[in-house]
Amino acid sequence: MARAAVPGRLRARRAWRPAVLLERRTESPSARTLVLGVDAWAGHLPGQHIDVRLTAEDGYQTARSYSLAAPAAGDRLEITVQRADGGEVSPFLTDELGVGDRVEVRGPLGGWFVWRPADPGPVLLVAGGSGVVPLMAMIRARAGVSRAPFRLIYSVRTPDDRIYAAELRRRAADDGGLDVAYVYTREAPAGGSRPPGRIGADDLVVHGWPPDFEPACYVCGPTPLVEAVAGLLVGWGHHPERIRTERFGGS
Amino acid sequence: MSVFTRGFHGRRRDDDGRLPPGQYLTDDFPVLSAGPTPQVSLDHWAFAVRTESGVERAWSWAELTALPSETVTVDIHCVTRWTKLETQWRGVSLDTLLDDVETAADFALVHSYGGYTTNLPLDDLLDGQAWVAFEYDGESLAPEHGGPARLLVPHLYFWKSAKWVRGLDLLLQDEPGFWEQLGYHDYGDPWREQRYQGD
Numbered sequence: 060m061a062r063a064a065v066p067g068r069l070r071a072r073r074a075w076r077p078a079v080l081l082e083r084r085t086e087s088p089s090a091r092t093l094v095l096g097v098d099a100w101a102g103h104l105p106g107q108h109i110d111v112r113l114t115a116e117d118g119y120q121t122a123r124s125y126s127l128a129a130p131a132a133g134d135r136l137e138i139t140v141q142r143a144d145g146g147e148v149s150p151f152l153t154d155e156l157g158v159g160d161r162v163e164v165r166g167p168l169g170g171w172f173v174w175r176p177a178d179p180g181p182v183l184l185v186a187g188g189s190g191v192v193p194l195m196a197m198i199r200a201r202a203g204v205s206r207a208p209f210r211l212i213y214s215v216r217t218p219d220d221r222i223y224a225a226e227l228r229r230r231a232a233d234d235g236g237l238d239v240a241y242v243y244t245r246e247a248p249a250g251g252s253r254p255p256g257r258i259g260a261d262d263l264v265v266h267g268w269p270p271d272f273e274p275a276c277y278v279c280g281p282t283p284l285v286e287a288v289a290g291l292l293v294g295w296g297h298h299p300e301r302i303r304t305e306r307f308g309g310s
Numbered sequence: 311m312s313v314f315t316r317g318f319h320g321r322r323r324d325d326d327g328r329l330p331p332g333q334y335l336t337d338d339f340p341v342l343s344a345g346p347t348p349q350v351s352l353d354h355w356a357f358a359v360r361t362e363s364g365v366e367r368a369w370s371w372a373e374l375t376a377l378p379s380e381t382v383t384v385d386i387h388c389v390t391r392w393t394k395l396e397t398q399w400r401g402v403s404l405d406t407l408l409d410d411v412e413t414a415a416d417f418a419l420v421h422s423y424g425g426y427t428t429n430l431p432l433d434d435l436l437d438g439q440a441w442v443a444f445e446y447d448g449e450s451l452a453p454e455h456g457g458p459a460r461l462l463v464p465h466l467y468f469w470k471s472a473k474w475v476r477g478l479d480l481l482l483q484d485e486p487g488f489w490e491q492l493g494y495h496d497y498g499d500p501w502r503e504q505r506y507q508g509d
Binding site: 072073075077113114115116118119120121122123124147151155156157160161162163168169170171172282285286289290292293299300302303304306 | 312313314315316317318319320321332334340341342343344345346347348349390391424425454489492493506508509
């Protein structure tokens with residue numbers, strides 16, 4: 060029987076705990092990384108998420124789920140939030156929440172879309188837009204700990220929309236076990252050989268792992284991308300049980 | 311004792327009390343599933359009910375869609391916190407399918423094409439509370455939303471409404487399904503906010 064990803068007391072995982080914004084970093088014109096301080100965080104696996112709850116002075120509350128972007132550094136958690144224009148929560152988190160302000164979090168949550176660093180097999184990561192966040196957590200968790208060969212195929216509209224671009228460039232340059240390829244859907248950088256367009260079978264063949272390598276595949280992004288990529292992988296011969304998906308949408 | 315978030319006001323919408331705690335309204339129809347969308351041919355599609363004594367009753371696509379169907383308008387609530395009001399479905403009531411089944415079971419484990427499972431008390435599938443739905447908003451149910459047919463149990467969180475449904479086992483003892491084994495709540499009542507085990 061499957062078990063929760065990080066063993067720990069259930070009560071602690073589901074309790075709302077205060078968190079303070081320690082730092083905010085700009086990742087792209089519309090994405091920010093928020094570093095949150097949470098006392099006595101027990102750790103999490105890459106791919107897991109937290110719930111973030113906001114409470115207004117009159118008691119009104121609302122909560123959203125955000126993927127954790129990195130392994131915990133002590134009591135510091137990182138999430139990366141993509142601003143959804145007109146959204147109730149994400150513009151507040153990206154633009155208004157101030158360093159020192161408090162929210163509440165609970166977690167870690169989600170035991171399915173996770174990569175376990177003890178697993179040595181090859182890994183294919185396919186991201187669309189801010190779907191790269193839980194996959195970046197896997198890439199960061201792998202560094203210095205695992206030699207599992209990783210390939211990331213990252214679909215974005217334009218070069219400006221890339222999140223973590225500089226860090227991915229540095230990590231791929233320093234590490235023969237990590238390959239990073241971009242697919243641009245609207246506007247490609249000058250000098251590129253691939254015209255802009257949605258991710259297709261060719262992109263997976265050129266930059267992914269063939270089915271007989273039996274990679275674990277993690278696909279995360281907007282529903283149309285996830286549907287298309289998961290379908291292409293199955294059609295190519297990847298076993299459906301080795302494909303894990305997480306979809307963003309609607310919020 | 312809650313922590314207030316400085317400067318947060320939020321946006322309230324008048325939902326006539328139809329929004330369960332911790333949910334927000336969406337007009338979209340987000341998709342959530344754990345793996346690839348299974349492709350199921352209608353020629354080979356079947357919905358099967360198996361009792362605790364191993365007796366099986368199955369309906370082909372033609373047989374199922376020839377049964378009396380109902381059009382229902384219901385609110386649906388996903389554990390990822392979106393709620394969509396007044397969604398319209400057409401399907402066959404589980405009352406119709408289970409009417410003649412001989413069983414002493416109290417629980418059901420629902421199976422889907424692709425291997426997904428979810429569990430719920432048999433009582434929650436009866437008395438006009440659950441359907442095998444094959445149309446959404448007047449159209450054939452799209453594969454990413456669970457087509458050709460999905461279970462529809464709108465009074466529980468929507469992961470209980472198994473997509474790509476292919477049948478159910480009637481059981482004397484409760485047996486956890488896919489998300490339920492991964493720490494989600496065994497029952498999943500959105501009005502009691504039963505998201506995770508222990509909620």
